[in-house]
Amino acid sequence: MTPDTQKDEFLRVRKIESGIVIDHIPQGNSLRVARILGLDESNQATVSLLMNVPSSSTGLKDIIKIEGRELSERELERIALVAPSATLNVIRGYVVAQKFKAKLPEVVEDVVPCPNPTCISNKEGRPRLHIREHSPLKLQCDYCEKVYSEDEFSF
Ligand SMILES: [Zn+2]
Structure with missing residues (x-):
């Protein structure tokens, strides 16, 4: 091209x-x-x-x-x-x-809710996730410690 x-x-x-x-x-x-x-x-x-x-x-x-x-x-x-x-x-x-x-910080704070409905961060406090892998993107919740891929988040 x-x-x-x-x-x-x-x-x-x-x-x-x-x-x-x-x-x-x-x-x-x-x-x-x-x-x-x-x-x-x-x-x-x-x-x-x-x-x-x-x-x-x-x-x-x-x-x-x-x-x-x-x-x-x-x-x-x-x-x-x-x-x-x-x-x-x-x-x-x-x-x-x-x-x-577009750039994602290593710690994603108060940007998107944790996909886990029973996670404490959805009831109190602010959601905090850490990047575990960049490609494909995987994020770990600081509270329930589960790892999620991008398509599990809803906005
Ligand atoms: Zn969580």
Whole structure:
């Protein structure tokens, strides 16, 4: 794939003036990312969701474009949980002002509930999980000490 076709792919939906483009989301995970960001609810932002976009490196990928909104640290951590390969582009004045990779800290605190319904962290305290393995992602709960894979978490 030439740089020109990659550029076309990035611009497949009209340019946005300001907002976020979340690129390189694993194929099929864009709906989860949208749910994490509350984009399916009472949200005024214009959202473009592109699924199964050809990618030079991973076959097919998903992309989300969100107009007029930036992301909090907590939202970035939640995105990193379901889309560790995602690249985030901050758009200001129609150009990419900032570009960075989603990054999950070694300790994931108060970001996502423990999947174990009887875990004490779901009743009191704040959920705390440690990364045990990066690829595929596995997280261990500090309270019930069980190890979970990414698809066991619900948002
Ligand atoms: Zn737990």
